[in-house]
Amino acid sequence: xxxxxxxxxxxxxxxxxxxxxxxxxxxxxxxxxxxxxxxxxxxxxxxxxxxxxxxxxxxxxxxxxxxxxxxxxxxxxxxxxxxxxxxxxxxxxxxxxxxxxxxxxxxxxxxxxxxxxxxxxxxxxxxxxxxxxxxxxxxxxxxxxxxxxxxxxxxxxxxxxxxxxxxxxxxxxxxxxxxxxxxxxxxxxxxxxxxxxxxxxxxxxxxxxxxxxxxxxxxxxxxxxxxxxxxxxxxxxxxxxxxxxxxxxxxxxxxxxxxxxxxxxxxxxxxxxxxxxxxxxxxxxxxxxxxxxxxxxxxxxxxxxxxxxxxxxxxxxxxxxxxxxxxxxxx
Amino acid sequence: xxxxxxxxxxxxxxxxxxxxxxxxxxxxxxxxxxxxxxxxxxxxxxxxxxxxxxxxxxxxxxxxxxxxxxxxxxxxxxxxxxxxxxxxxxxxxxxxxxxxxxxxxxxxxxxxxxxxxxxxxxxxxxxxxxxxxxxxxxxxxxxxxxxxxxxxxxxxxxxxxxxxxxxxxxxxxxxxxxxxxxxxxxxxxxxxxxxxxxxxxxxxxxxxxxxxxxxxxxxxxxxxxxxxxxxxxxxxxxxxxxxxxxxxxxxxxxxxxxxxxxxxxxxxxxxxxxxxxxxxxxxxxxxxxxxxxxxxxxxxxxxxxxxxxxxxxxxxxxxxxxxxxxxxxxxxxxxxxxxxxxxxxxxxxxxxxxxxxxxxxxxxxxxxxxxxxxxxxxxxxxxxxxxxxxxxxxxxx
Numbered sequence: 001x002x003x004x005x006x007x008x009x010x011x012x013x014x015x016x017x018x019x020x021x022x023x024x025x026x027x028x029x030x031x032x033x034x035x036x037x038x039x040x041x042x043x044x045x046x047x048x049x050x051x052x053x054x055x056x057x058x059x060x061x062x063x064x065x066x067x068x069x070x071x072x073x074x075x076x077x078x079x080x081x082x083x084x085x086x087x088x089x090x091x092x093x094x095x096x097x098x099x100x101x102x103x104x105x106x107x108x109x110x111x112x113x114x115x116x117x118x119x120x121x122x123x124x125x126x127x128x129x130x131x132x133x134x135x136x137x138x139x140x141x142x143x144x145x146x147x148x149x150x151x152x153x154x155x156x157x158x159x160x161x162x163x164x165x166x167x168x169x170x171x172x173x174x175x176x177x178x179x180x181x182x183x184x185x186x187x188x189x190x191x192x193x194x195x196x197x198x199x200x201x202x203x204x205x206x207x208x209x210x211x212x213x214x215x216x217x218x219x220x221x222x223x224x225x226x227x228x229x230x231x232x233x234x235x236x237x238x239x240x241x242x243x244x245x246x247x248x249x250x251x252x253x254x255x256x257x258x259x260x261x262x263x264x265x266x267x268x269x270x271x272x273x274x275x276x277x278x279x280x281x282x283x284x285x286x287x288x289x290x291x292x293x294x295x296x297x298x299x300x301x302x303x304x305x306x307x308x309x310x311x312x313x314x315x316x317x318x319x320x321x322x323x324x325x326x327x328x329x330x331x
Numbered sequence: 332x333x334x335x336x337x338x339x340x341x342x343x344x345x346x347x348x349x350x351x352x353x354x355x356x357x358x359x360x361x362x363x364x365x366x367x368x369x370x371x372x373x374x375x376x377x378x379x380x381x382x383x384x385x386x387x388x389x390x391x392x393x394x395x396x397x398x399x400x401x402x403x404x405x406x407x408x409x410x411x412x413x414x415x416x417x418x419x420x421x422x423x424x425x426x427x428x429x430x431x432x433x434x435x436x437x438x439x440x441x442x443x444x445x446x447x448x449x450x451x452x453x454x455x456x457x458x459x460x461x462x463x464x465x466x467x468x469x470x471x472x473x474x475x476x477x478x479x480x481x482x483x484x485x486x487x488x489x490x491x492x493x494x495x496x497x498x499x500x501x502x503x504x505x506x507x508x509x510x511x512x513x514x515x516x517x518x519x520x521x522x523x524x525x526x527x528x529x530x531x532x533x534x535x536x537x538x539x540x541x542x543x544x545x546x547x548x549x550x551x552x553x554x555x556x557x558x559x560x561x562x563x564x565x566x567x568x569x570x571x572x573x574x575x576x577x578x579x580x581x582x583x584x585x586x587x588x589x590x591x592x593x594x595x596x597x598x599x600x601x602x603x604x605x606x607x608x609x610x611x612x613x614x615x616x617x618x619x620x621x622x623x624x625x626x627x628x629x630x631x632x633x634x635x636x637x638x639x640x641x642x643x644x645x646x647x648x649x650x651x652x653x654x655x656x657x658x659x660x661x662x663x664x665x666x667x668x669x670x671x672x673x674x675x676x677x678x679x680x681x682x683x684x685x686x687x688x689x690x691x692x693x694x695x696x697x698x699x700x701x702x703x704x705x706x707x708x709x710x711x712x713x714x715x716x717x718x719x720x721x722x723x724x725x726x727x728x
Contacts, residue, residue, distance in 0.1 A: 028421070031424075032424065034420050034424075035420075038417050038420075042412050135549070139550060143542060147726075150504075150505070150506070150715070150726050151503070151504060151505045151726065152503055152504035152505075152540065152542070152724070152726055153436075153503030153504065153505060153542065153543065154503060154542040154543040154547065154550050154551055155435075155436040155503065155543065156407075159439050171447075173416060173417070173447075245412075245414065246407075246414070248439075250407050251407070251408070251547070251550045252407040252408050252411050252550075254411075255407070255411035255412035256411050256412075257411075257412070286412055287413075287417075290402060290410070290413065290418065290421055291421070293402060293403065294400060294401070294402050294421060294422075294425065295400075295425070
């Protein structure tokens, strides 16, 4: 309620009728099949990144580097797709782009993981640093070796021919493969956390690394594994952005979905079951937010303010609920 | 369990709010002709995007029964995750019958959107899809012959510089930007050689590209720094080729520090405002006439998929009704230079001064125009390199 009051207040301050603004956000995100398609298009990378982050959060690591991992996924996917241009087997390269994307993200995450476990660098700093490096590599490639012929522009590489695009539902512009990937990622993760030994060890290592060590396991190795898994999922998200959304490599290929995914996971209280719903909500805000400037002539970043307010409120609520329930749920 | 209940409550309240605001009042009954504008920058950038936005307002005023809707900051840095076809959907849903996309950067997206909405007309500014035959029949191109504006800018710069060093703040490198930078250089060299009677070899014309049409922190080079660099290394006039006003802003600061420096902004008639002491004038677009033509064509069913390159009205290049390209002299332009510039504009109009005329050489020494050869529109449009005599990259290294 407080959040609602707060966001309403902000909207009124901005001179927008709040009810209309909320209505626009909703209609602008779910008002038609196309809109839902656009929302799902944002939902896919957001969910993939968030699912990856569940692994690292489970082992108590802050994988801020998810953004860079997504970028490297996009870079690896682009590299493969570039080989596929004018080849006789475009489908082969299109499929290969995804393992490559996962590899790119995974390797990049492994870098942060090794820095953490071998070098003693906190994963937040390692991740942030690697984000900058990834961004640098991305810009270098776009402006340098992968530039369009005769052009030097930060607006991106030349688009791939349509045979190297993921398919899209006609009229909706949503690639079913992307949705399938995200759904599969969710399913695998649910299974891992519920039934696999690995999921259990992640949790144990996150809660008490020393205890895990006493049981003869090496927490460092599991940390790296969790990082690699997170990076692979983020890399896939990058691959989807390249092959399914932009059909080329652009400087903001990650669309900040990595950072946004961190919020998704926090707002989901680190639970895999809530991740798709929260990611969907964020995707709605992202897509519907464009209505605010178009109709009400207010800045669309207000959608971001609403988003932020929800996250803060949810975190506060979680903290409060934990405090309330501390006696039986002490952690 | 309690924790669970909290989350369920949260989820339920989310749904309730969502449903509660689903209902929207219906729209009015009289149906105006709606045209949508996709602006790459902010609508009030004092540059490229504002010139388009104001042309939209002009259309609303001059063509009865029209209404503009617009989305600004349409670029992946400002609106991550948003694509042109998606925004075109939004505009169409709001009733737009004609969509104007104002950036070179939107070329691929506009073509894709035009294919998806064959019943909607699309006008891509600065593009050449019609020339390259990539355009579907509902897509047209419009551009202004800014070469002339840029020649005037170069002319004014050369008449003013005391060091003989002119800096050009370039956006990204492509055919359009090469063409405009080259036009500036030709205007400057003309003044240098034919008005000031000085050795063309002594004129230093340097182009520095930032990588995009405006500053994207962390992605492009910072135009403010590029300008400062120019001014700190002896370049006393900077001509801007980017969408925003950094060049005049920095020149004004330097002027206030006591340096004798000037700048020439670009795109928007009001770009000198607020920096008049350093502003030599501005070559600007007046998109009104072009817009009105296409809007009327779309309304009356006489739409044509054509490529239109509108020039200045040489009777009065600053006539808002007729001239697509103009040059507004700035307060800092010296009187003598202003008088010479007026003569130059007259000579351009009467074709006494033809600047894209051979012999002209590309940067690598190869021939662009043979002795006496006058460039065709296509030759100017598709210039492959900068011209010999200019410093700076012709394409990425």
